[in-house]
Amino acid sequence: MPTEHQPRRRKSLKRLLILFIIILIGLFSGLAFFLWQHFAPNRLHVETDYHELKKPVFYHGDYFRASAIGEKESLKLPLELIQEWIDPSILYEKASDSVIITTQDKVLRFKTAELSALMNEKPINLSFPVEKKDNVIYVPIEPLKQLYPYDIRESEKSGAIIIHKQGDTLKWGKQMNADGAQVRTEATIKAPIVASLALNEQVMILSEEAEWYKVQMESGPIGYVRKADIAQDHEETIPVQDEISAYVPWKPPGGKLNMTWEHVITKNPDTSKIGDMPGLHVISPTWFSLSDGEGRVKNLADAAYVKWAQDRGYQVWPIISNGFEPDRTSQALSTYDRRIEIIKQLLGFAQTYKLQGFNIDFENVYLKDKENLVQFVREMTPFMHAQGLAVSIDVTPKSTNEMWSMFYDRPALAKVVDYMMVMAYDEYWASSPKSGSVSSLAWTEKSVTQLLNVDKIPPNKLVLGVPFYTRQWTEEVKGGKTTVSSKTLTMEAAQKIIKDKKLKPAFSPEAGQNYVEYKEGEKLMRIWLEDETSMKSRIELVNKYDLAGVASWRRGFEQPNIWKVIQDTLEKNN
Incomplete structure (x- = not known):
């Protein structure tokens, strides 16, 4: 017969069975949750990041923060988008309410809300104007398509704009899953869905990540699709339209440019007294300068001088200077109308005097006018x-002096001009508190390498400016302090002092040039010489760094034999 312990035992077994079932249910629930958590796809649909934009614009898998407006032929893009993605040099000038575009051979000016524009100062008609809406400037795509190497596509389905650069290769894929495929925000099935792909729908494959493609739909949405759902279909290369420019840059015979500046203050030199200058290609007289802030140009040109130069095979590239006047410069560069006034006058002078180029010499300029100087050069060069x-x-x-060095945007300027002359002199200037070389060799080389290595100026555009002058320094001790003064000397004048004082120049390794000193009473007189030795060293730098050539300041300060030194050294490696 049963004992009294049997009911208790049955109850214990029942409890264990229930506990086991609960544990089993828990395990199955956990396993189901785990499997759902890791293998069940997310069904949540979310809006795209750009869903608030009525007409989003895409480029290289990214979208712009502002919408385009219009459609088809009337489509317009935000100016900020163009500046960021297409051309950072395109300018909106508030003073004239104009958008200004400069290319290699064109200058276009569009006034807001006007259907007439100017291309190289000649009127052209637009189908749609530049528009200002809610303080945003919109530019019609009509001129953009003509000026820039970009392909602009508009989705018929969504109105989204996708921009490609000419030469880009697009990889296209096709959705092959009969059940459809989802475009997700991340490369995982747990990520939310931003769009769905229909069977055979094409997408651009932007990149790949493990078992996923990052794609963009023709209607705009960007996201991730499983590789298993996409078959690579074809590649498309955006056609490149070659730019045809009528301008063919002049190249000097022998490859290296040899230029000199002619200093004209009020009267042009008597050319009958100018000796031979073998090897010279270009002469640059200081003929033109800003006369006021309205853009009027002062003219010292001489047709007889041009004929003399060109009869001897020299090209004439006169200087256009700002007269070292920062206020005048600031005003003259401040608007398109003033800048174009300068340019038109120079074009007229070029025709009148049969000139072959110009040399821009703007010095002592406010740092705030840095961009306006670049804009002036961008507008001037196509004309x-x-x-x-x-x-x-x-x-x-390069230096830390704002008004003598920092206002030059050298990389931007070098992209536009044919040549950039680095004025590698006045290391120790006329009023320097310390005496020294006008241009020691180490300082000169550093001036060159900084432009090549830091500013990335192409060597085939960089011209080394060299001095034909030196300075006679006078050091005098007064009240226990040394005072320094200087006087500019031509090469000939320095050699006369050496001859008269019976001095013997010694080579200074620190300066890389010859040096003399002597006493006049208690005064110490010092001269770092510009001569054959210093000139040969400088021209060898041109060859060492394969620079475009040499430019000398200034004609008339040299000894006659210097021209042969320059010519022979330039030609040595050619």
């Missing part, structure tokens, strides 16, 4: 090139 004129610009070596 000059259209007439076959070379454009060059003078820059100082």
